[in-house]
Each structure stands twice: as structure tokens, then as C-alpha cells.
Amino acid sequence: QQLATVTFTGETTAGWQTATFDQPVAITPDTEYIAAYRTPTGTYSYTQGGFSSGFTSGPLRTTGGSGAYSYSNDFPGSSSNASYLVDVVFN
Template sequence: SGQLLASATFTGETASGWQQVNFSTPVVISAGTTYIASYHTTSGFYSITRPYFASQYVNGLLTALASGASGGNGVFTYGATNTFPTSSFSATNYWVDLVFNSD
């Protein structure tokens, strides 16, 4: 389960390089709360690194949880429509990042 806080449709994808889409308005988050940043694709192509989330990663004020903590990290789901990701496999990182501003 989860509540969708924001969404955006990406356009202008290139064959390689970092891809970024921005929300129309920033998403306000609260300390001590777990959030999931995810994407949906119908092409089936994505980048992965295994086992990336065997341990947590800390970057400034943000912590990416280890795969076994708080419902896991590197969660995914397969389907024709965008849906909340609940499955995980081998502590996989699907390389969905976020832009964070602590102001």
C-alpha cells in the first residue's frame, strides 16, 4: 500500500545518459518516514545493480534503507499499468534517484 504524492510524465528520452523529470511542485517530506521513488515503463528496459542494497546508504540527510529494513529497498512490480511496487529480489538497485533540497 502507499499514497501517491506526485507523478510526472517523462518525454525526450535518449538512448544513453542520465534521464531526469521534475515534478511541477516540490514534494514535502518528513524526517523518519520511508518514501519510495519509482517509475513505470512499458518498454521493459531498466538499469540494475545487484546486490546493491545489502546495507543502507547515507547521503547527507537522506538514508537509503537496506533491502531487509522497513519493507525493503529496491522494490518493483510488473504490470501494464503503474502500480505500487511491493516485490524485491536480491537487494537490487533500479537506479531511481531523487533531487533533494533541504530548505
């Protein structure tokens, strides 16, 4: 179930881009969530092997192969061990 979307505006070709939801998205502990982005050109910034093994950062964790690079009905599909450089900011 999709919880929120945001459309980038005013982005540039270099540097980190940030998009902020209009309202906070409530999450529940011990629940799996997916943060993803999609570009109109299909070009992505990524780190090959970034998800070759899982890692934990504070209360967040990921599993190996949790990157995705194709979409079906706007949802990430095929798995990959690349990390696609999407950061989630929590308050």
C-alpha cells in the same frame, strides 16, 4: 499514498534522464518515502547488489533489500537487493 507523478518526454536511449515535478513535493522528517519509476517495456537500469546492505547519505538512508522490481496497482512490489538507479533531487 502517492504524492506525485511525472511522465518522461523527449528521452533518449543513452545517458541520464531527468524528469522534474511541476511543483515541489513537501516531505516530513523521520518519514519513509519511496521513489520509483516504471517503464512501458519493463526494462530497467540497475546495479545488482546495490541494496544488499543499507546505506546513509546525509539525512537520507535506505535499508538492505529496499529495491523493488515488480508493480501492483502502480506501486513497487517484490523486494530485491538491486538498486534501480533512481535519484531523488532535494532543494
